[in-house]
Amino acid sequence: MNLLEDLLETLDRMVNDQFESVEFRNFLAVPLTLERGRFYVVQNALYTSNRRDCWGYVQGGAPLEVKRVIWEHESDELINDPRAGMDHYALTVKQGEVIGLKPEDFERAEIPAMVQACFHAWHHIAMHNHWLSAYTASHMLERRNNGKIVKGGGMSYRVGKKFENELGINLKRMISLDVHVVADTDHSENISEMFKRYVKTEEDRDLVLKGAQESMATDRAYRGALGYYMAQIN
């Protein structure tokens, strides 16, 4: 097996392993109530904002060709996703209406301490690493959401199914989760293409793995934190 194939297989294994971690298991095991669902949706909007920060930083550090790929990627996120007819932040706010959330609930939302720490960690990875590590760190969160790679479905799909099974809200009505089931599959495939072009040596591979490991560790901490806070809500 060559360097690239081996690397991509490792990345696939890593995103699947996330769902076996104690943090992911605990998070996905917390029974949803309407209040917990609201908390999750608001927090997910903040997570989406943090992704926009990080992709900007990654764009800053990346080679020109990669900048262009990220710029296209951010078109869906920041400006307009043709699948949804709006940007992804607006989509999350709109999704909130289904469970009784208003735009003000998003505007005045506070970032809980453990979540804040994770957001800072992702900022740090995106801004202060070699671009390949930074790029991979952001990419891995979409790869972890790619149902073609993650057995049993990516995170958006699984959370969407929880809303359906535990709150009786059809996944199609959870428009942000539903769009991300598809969008992150497309995004992760487009972004993954760049590895073919830029990973040529063991050093390149190690930079990719460094970013992947650090981001997945932060992701586990983040999901663990969300599960903890959700469990505090009656």
Add this chain to the structure above:
Amino acid sequence: MSATNGLETMWSELVELCNEQFNSPPFKRLLGTKFTQARAQQYSIQMAYYVRNRRDGWGYVQGSAPFEVKKLIWQHEEDELIGQKAQGKVDHITLAVKEGEVFGLSAEAFERTARLEGGEVCFSAWIRLAQRPWLEAIAGSAILEMRNSGELIRGGSLSSRIAAMLERDLGVPMKKQINNAEHVVMDVEHANLLMRVARKYAGGEGERRAILRGARESLMIDRVYRGHLADTLEALA
């Protein structure tokens, strides 16, 4: 001071700072250069690196800015990174390389010519500025476009002055300097971005001081960079 007066005062100060750049010794030396073909080639290549560094800087600024400002920067970067395909306009890096043809440069010349050492240091300084708190960072990037706005700079922007020198010394008309010509137009439009942002986000003295701090620091780096460019051009026949 009211927020409106404070903004107007800040804007006037920013415009003055940009104009003062042209009275600084490094700018005077650069603008006092007589272009030869070799100098024009070197200048053209180094400008392509400068444009790339701007893309780095704006990326970092986009990362730290609020959501609404991220959108503005994303749109700004369309001209620079992608081009306006519907209008048949290419991105600005391609444009810089294409402009090089009129000075006898091939695309390979851009790839095989190194960045100036002094340029490298300035580029790192600009990146560091772009990673600072977002109001300082955005001012650091936006001020370079204000300094290139023919509406704000008395006697013409840097791009238009350089274009006039190239026309005078090498007989290359402005319309053939497609990169310079584009920036003479685009940077007038882009120069307004900072004020649009300031109107919403710089209501307090602290915010306005942050903008001025970022702008001053960037203009200082700009002077050092132009000085290095002048040295390099002077050393060429």
